[in-house]
Amino acid sequence: MPADETEKVYTFEDLKNWNREDVSLAVIGCPITHSLSPVMQNAALAEISKKSPAFSGWKYFRFEIEPGQIGEALPVFSEKNFAGLNLTLPHKVVAFDLVSEMSPEAQSIGAVNTLARRGGGWFGHNTDGRGFAAAVAGDLQLPLRDTNVILLGAGGAARAIAAAALSEGCRSLHIGNRDPERLRVLLAQSEKYFPEMFSRVRGFDLASPPADLPAPALVVNATSLGLKPGDGSPFPAKMFAPGTAVYDTIYEPAETAFLKAARAAGLPAANGLSMLCRQGALAFEFWTGLDAPVAVMAGALKKSIARANCAGKVAAK
Numbered sequence: 001m002p003a004d005e006t007e008k009v010y011t012f013e014d015l016k017n018w019n020r021e022d023v024s025l026a027v028i029g030c031p032i033t034h035s036l037s038p039v040m041q042n043a044a045l046a047e048i049s050k051k052s053p054a055f056s057g058w059k060y061f062r063f064e065i066e067p068g069q070i071g072e073a074l075p076v077f078s079e080k081n082f083a084g085l086n087l088t089l090p091h092k093v094v095a096f097d098l099v100s101e102m103s104p105e106a107q108s109i110g111a112v113n114t115l116a117r118r119g120g121g122w123f124g125h126n127t128d129g130r131g132f133a134a135a136v137a138g139d140l141q142l143p144l145r146d147t148n149v150i151l152l153g154a155g156g157a158a159r160a161i162a163a164a165a166l167s168e169g170c171r172s173l174h175i176g177n178r179d180p181e182r183l184r185v186l187l188a189q190s191e192k193y194f195p196e197m198f199s200r201v202r203g204f205d206l207a208s209p210p211a212d213l214p215a216p217a218l219v220v221n222a223t224s225l226g227l228k229p230g231d232g233s234p235f236p237a238k239m240f241a242p243g244t245a246v247y248d249t250i251y252e253p254a255e256t257a258f259l260k261a262a263r264a265a266g267l268p269a270a271n272g273l274s275m276l277c278r279q280g281a282l283a284f285e286f287w288t289g290l291d292a293p294v295a296v297m298a299g300a301l302k303k304s305i306a307r308a309n310c311a312g313k314v315a316a317k
């Protein structure tokens, strides 16, 4: 198959006319043009096909499915023999209500980013939280267990990270957000799914972080502040205590103001490329049942970002 078949952006109309005999996987989003998942997942499929030829017919595609089309599109993906799907903005929360079954991770996060076909329906899973935990363990050599986590943001990524921190047994979890209502919803979600851990959870206003935040801690940027050129940092550099480790879920740009400040303070710090890679690796394992070739996936991502930086932009998932 020519490489450009997996680089093309397919639409719902293309899906209705889909007639491939081999096994297909796909990422669905809107917009989806700059998604890095096809390059990462097709590199993984090519790698495992060397040892397991049964996977040589598997290919991973990208589909631009508009917000109003997802309910109609999921059954068609199933009819057309897609084995698995990744979901990215804006479908992760809407699809939560469209799957027939789901994993405890998806339930506690309140969103699905990975689906596997089961019978005629879809089983929903979420790999963002465990992907984050694996990324922090790999990049910062830090387990979430017994760690004080200071989480900035209360959107979709923060929900997954909060669930990972609580399920891994963090020492404490302080969540700062700008919008108090979004913060309230995440705190309520944490209390509902992790009642035994909830005494370790506090919320705060991101605009005025409390002076008594625990130290040392892992400080995580899960806001979208930092994505745009000229963006500042969501956390005052003077509040980085000695012994702090820093993780930014943003990977493009590779160094945000937040990461720059952490590195200037001599703190261990990493960006979100490893989270992107690890959540993809977990999705790959969920679909294939095989260990994901993580190094191959990371290499494909880095190469693709370097290429995209020459030509234009990249996007989450």
Ligand code: NDP
Binding pocket: 128, 152, 153, 154, 155, 156, 157, 158, 177, 178, 179, 182, 183, 206, 222, 223, 224, 225, 227, 234, 249, 250, 251, 272, 273, 275, 276, 277, 279, 316, 317
């Ligand atoms: P959401 O839209 O769900 O949430 C956005 C969050 O950012 C909210 O908490 C919002 O706060 C906060 N925010 C936005 N602008 C500002 C600002 N100017 N100042 C302070 N806070 C702000 O997005 P996601 O959770 O999906 O994504 C958040 C980040 O995580 C993005 O940068 C994304 O690129 C990254 N991400 C990385 C992944 C990876 O694999 N590396 C995977 C998924 C996401 P408020 O509620 O006040 O609006």
